Amino acid sequence: MSIFSGISRRKLLSTALAATTAGMVPTNLFAWEKIPPILSKVIPSTGEKIPAIGMGTWITFNVGKNQSARDERVRILDAFFKYGGAMIDSSPMYGSAEEVVGYCLGKLDYKAQLFSATKVWTPLSFYGKSQINSAHKLWGVEKFDLLQIHNLLSWESHLETLLQMKSEKKLRYVGITTSHGLRHGEMEKIMKTQPIDFIQLTYNVLDREPENRLLPLASEKKIAVIANRPYQRGDLFSQFSTKPLPNWATDIKCKSWAQFFLKFVISHPDVTCAIPATSQLAHMQENMDAGLGEMPDADIRRKMTEYIGSL
Amino acid sequence: MKILGHKLSDFLMFSQEIYRDQIVTLNNFLWPAQIIAFLFSIFLIYSLLVRSQTVRRAANIIYALSWLSAGVLFHYTAYSPVNWLAFVYVLFFALQSILMLLLLRSDLRLHEGNLNRICAFCLSVYGFLLHPIITAALYGGTTTEIWGLHPTPTVIASLGLILLVSRQAFVLSIIPFLYIFVECTLAWELGLYEVLSMAGAAFLFFFTLLCRKYERL
Numbered sequence: 001m002s003i004f005s006g007i008s009r010r011k012l013l014s015t016a017l018a019a020t021t022a023g024m025v026p027t028n029l030f031a032w033e034k035i036p037p038i039l040s041k042v043i044p045s046t047g048e049k050i051p052a053i054g055m056g057t058w059i060t061f062n063v064g065k066n067q068s069a070r071d072e073r074v075r076i077l078d079a080f081f082k083y084g085g086a087m088i089d090s091s092p093m094y095g096s097a098e099e100v101v102g103y104c105l106g107k108l109d110y111k112a113q114l115f116s117a118t119k120v121w122t123p124l125s126f127y128g129k130s131q132i133n134s135a136h137k138l139w140g141v142e143k144f145d146l147l148q149i150h151n152l153l154s155w156e157s158h159l160e161t162l163l164q165m166k167s168e169k170k171l172r173y174v175g176i177t178t179s180h181g182l183r184h185g186e187m188e189k190i191m192k193t194q195p196i197d198f199i200q201l202t203y204n205v206l207d208r209e210p211e212n213r214l215l216p217l218a219s220e221k222k223i224a225v226i227a228n229r230p231y232q233r234g235d236l237f238s239q240f241s242t243k244p245l246p247n248w249a250t251d252i253k254c255k256s257w258a259q260f261f262l263k264f265v266i267s268h269p270d271v272t273c274a275i276p277a278t279s280q281l282a283h284m285q286e287n288m289d290a291g292l293g294e295m296p297d298a299d300i301r302r303k304m305t306e307y308i309g310s311l
Numbered sequence: 312m313k314i315l316g317h318k319l320s321d322f323l324m325f326s327q328e329i330y331r332d333q334i335v336t337l338n339n340f341l342w343p344a345q346i347i348a349f350l351f352s353i354f355l356i357y358s359l360l361v362r363s364q365t366v367r368r369a370a371n372i373i374y375a376l377s378w379l380s381a382g383v384l385f386h387y388t389a390y391s392p393v394n395w396l397a398f399v400y401v402l403f404f405a406l407q408s409i410l411m412l413l414l415l416r417s418d419l420r421l422h423e424g425n426l427n428r429i430c431a432f433c434l435s436v437y438g439f440l441l442h443p444i445i446t447a448a449l450y451g452g453t454t455t456e457i458w459g460l461h462p463t464p465t466v467i468a469s470l471g472l473i474l475l476v477s478r479q480a481f482v483l484s485i486i487p488f489l490y491i492f493v494e495c496t497l498a499w500e501l502g503l504y505e506v507l508s509m510a511g512a513a514f515l516f517f518f519t520l521l522c523r524k525y526e527r528l
Binding site: 059060062063064065069083094095180233279 | 325
């Protein structure tokens, strides 16, 4: 049984951080230069590699003008990039998140490393371009790496705009998104008929429905997959954090449930990147750690789902 | 409970901490307007005790404008940066303000009936005095929610007025009830339990109206 069994993620991390601050453990435990590169995966349409752990911004970066919260997000993004992270995903739907991401990027110097991903989210087709222009200003980037159609809203007209932008080299990749397991039928139809580079959907150890059709189809059509809600918005922790990790979790370098859940997601051969969101530096470090070390193979992935099912 | 395949918590786009921070930011920005709002509160409590039509007319206008001020100051200035839906709230608060200005013009007498008056006073005193005290005590002075500047005390105090003077209580309570339903649902998910006082106010309001309807007062 793991020594971390029965200890909650928050408690474990706060204890570790407290110990570090108190000088009980070497302070270079989190020294960035000692961190090996995290797992990278290939974007099938181009062969470009990106780190398999990105960052979502839903709720966590919607902090308005709260200066202390903004400063904390700067530290979180700094840690994310120092760990080798690249993809930041946001949306105009997320309140002030895009503006706060732009503020943080302006305070840091990682634009070359950044893989910027945001969304178009409006039922008004004529407003799409204006929203994209606004996003450029909010992020402080001249060109997005990835623009996605949020929840497939008015996707026909927005897709035309995005594909046009891509052909004019104003955009590198085009994608579509869903979440919560909704509108998979429509997503499948678009994947079969449209030249998209990315899909984004909810995939985690409890929500594995995409394994049936969408992930195999993504592989067949050479479409990259971003997995949102890898922790089912924290529900996985509520449900399992008091339960012990299996003994064999150490074989795949899982020290915590967060790493267990994330490794499950990014080890799927058809998943390109997972985008957990966090407002805590310690959680960011823990998330990025999941991209290090052994990844579960098909057998271990099966054991993971069986173990979760047994709890 | 699920709506269109989503849990209620899926609709929350900010944290409890950030919600409270909007109140702190607004209070710092508006200070010392809170004192003026509080003085208006005292006048409005006084207006519920006297039978002067001039006082009643002035009070009704102030009550109506409090919806506009809470809508613009809180929802537009403070809330809209973290919640794009806040613009819808601003519109509804402005609409309620107009409705109150129009419908309370000729409602210059207080309703009779002990239960009616007691409930109306309870709602008013809670909105004007207790809610600010409770929020200050729970979360600190800068998080105090004041009538006319923040929605929760404004809505509750207005329900008291509507009970006491309005002949069209049903029409005037539609927007407050819609707002209470939406906000209390989200507040429950966020753990903003002081906002749930609006649900208690709505229950008291509805109960009193029912009693009045069946002439039990």
